[in-house]
Amino acid sequence: NAGVMQNPRHLVRRRGQEARLRCSPMKGHSHVYWYRQLPEEGLKFMVYLQKENIIDESGMPKERFSAEFPKEGPSILRIQQVVRGDSAAYFCASSPRGRREQYFGPGTRLTVT
Amino acid sequence: SQQGEEDPQALSIQEGENATMNCSYKTSINNLQWYRQNSGRGLVHLILIRSNEREKHSGRLRVTLDTSKKSSSLLITASRAADTASYFCATDARNTDKLIFGTGTRLQVFP
Numbered sequence: 001n002a003g004v005m006q007n008p009r010h011l012v013r014r015r016g017q018e019a020r021l022r023c024s025p026m027k028g029h030s031h032v033y034w035y036r037q038l039p040e041e042g043l044k045f046m047v048y049l050q051k052e053n054i055i056d057e058s059g060m061p062k063e064r065f066s067a068e069f070p071k072e073g074p075s076i077l078r079i080q081q082v083v084r085g086d087s088a089a090y091f092c093a094s095s096p097r098g099r100r101e102q103y104f105g106p107g108t109r110l111t112v113t
Numbered sequence: 114s115q116q117g118e119e120d121p122q123a124l125s126i127q128e129g130e131n132a133t134m135n136c137s138y139k140t141s142i143n144n145l146q147w148y149r150q151n152s153g154r155g156l157v158h159l160i161l162i163r164s165n166e167r168e169k170h171s172g173r174l175r176v177t178l179d180t181s182k183k184s185s186s187l188l189i190t191a192s193r194a195a196d197t198a199s200y201f202c203a204t205d206a207r208n209t210d211k212l213i214f215g216t217g218t219r220l221q222v223f224p
Contacts, residue, residue, distance in 0.1 A: 004155075033211065042201055042214035043156070056211055091155060093212075100144050100205060102212060104156040 002027070004094050004105035005074075012111045013082050021077040021108045025094030032075045033093040033102060034067060043091060049075060082112045119202060119215040127223050132189040134218040136202030137182075143205050145178055146212070147187050150199045159187075159200075194224045 005024040013019050025032050031050055035043040045059040049069035060067065064082075069075040079086055089109050093102035120135045136145070144163050148156040162169045162178045162185065169176045175188040189196055199219045203212040 031210065035212075035214075042216045043203075043212075045211040045213065048211055056209065059211070093156075095210075100210075101146065101158050101161055103158060104148075106155040109153075 004029075004092055004103055006090075006092050006105035006108050008108060009106060010109045010111070012113060014113055015083055016081050019079040019082050019086070019110055021079075021090050021092075021110070022074040023077070023092030023094075023105060024074045025092075026096075026103055029094035029096050029103070031095045031097065032069050033095075034075075034077050035091045035093065037089045037091060037107075039088075046077070079110075082110070084112050086110060087112045119200075119218045121218060122216070123219040123221070125221045125223065126192055128192060128194055130192055130222075132192050132196070132220055132222070134187045134200050134220070136185045136187070136215050138185075138202075138204045138213075138215075139183065140206050142180075145176075145185050146203045146205075147174075147176060147185075148201045148203060148214075150201065150217070152198070156201070189220075192220075192222045194222050196220060197222050 004026055007022050033048050034046040037043045047060050047067045048056040052071055064080045066078045089107045091107045092105045095102045118137050126132055142164055144161050146161045147159040150156045160171045160176050162176050173190045178185045199217045201217045202215045205212055
């Protein structure tokens with residue numbers, strides 16, 4: 001049973017470009033969460049999605065960031081017009097319905113040059 | 114604001130010693146979880162303790178929860194060099210599914 005998969009593992013973008021981060025949850029998991037981790041800090045919640053629904057986006061910046069979890073395919077975190085401050089590790093987690101444990105992917109390390 | 118604050122920020126011990134990390138939080142919770150993160154890697158779920166539980170064990174891990182003090186501790190007994198990692202507590206408040214993470218404790222175990 002494969003764990004949570006994220007790709008790419010590393011992504012380098014120039015300022016102003018777009019970044020697309022993908023997350024495939026564990027099989028049977030219908031809940032997806034995105035977190036951001038700055039160096040030497042803990043993870044900060046960004047958004048919680050279920051299939052085709054955004055449940056809680058209270059941690060998402062108001063501009064340039066969006067997330068989706070379509071009926072088919074992975075969840076996508078999209079950052080438009082990236083800036084240096086977006087450089088961080090972005091982690092995706094999934095959980096099955098009714099359970100509280102979240103299982104994390106290996107993360108995508110975004111570097112904005 | 115950050116829900117969990119961990120103490121100490123960093124801890125260095127010798128193999129075989131016990132390591133204790135503490136976590137404090139601010140609001141009522143459903144559960145508290147502990148995660149481990151090896152350098153540059155994703156998080157690994159260690160243990161979940163519910164708000165109505167006081168203590169839980171898993172192998173060499175022992176977690177306590179004191180809801181009156183809004184604090185938890187993680188004890189790793191007989192530590193090994195492979196336990197070297199950052200350890201985070203995470204809480205989920207009532208009526209929400211998101212996790213609020215502490216700042217973490219960096220544990221180094223010397224062989």
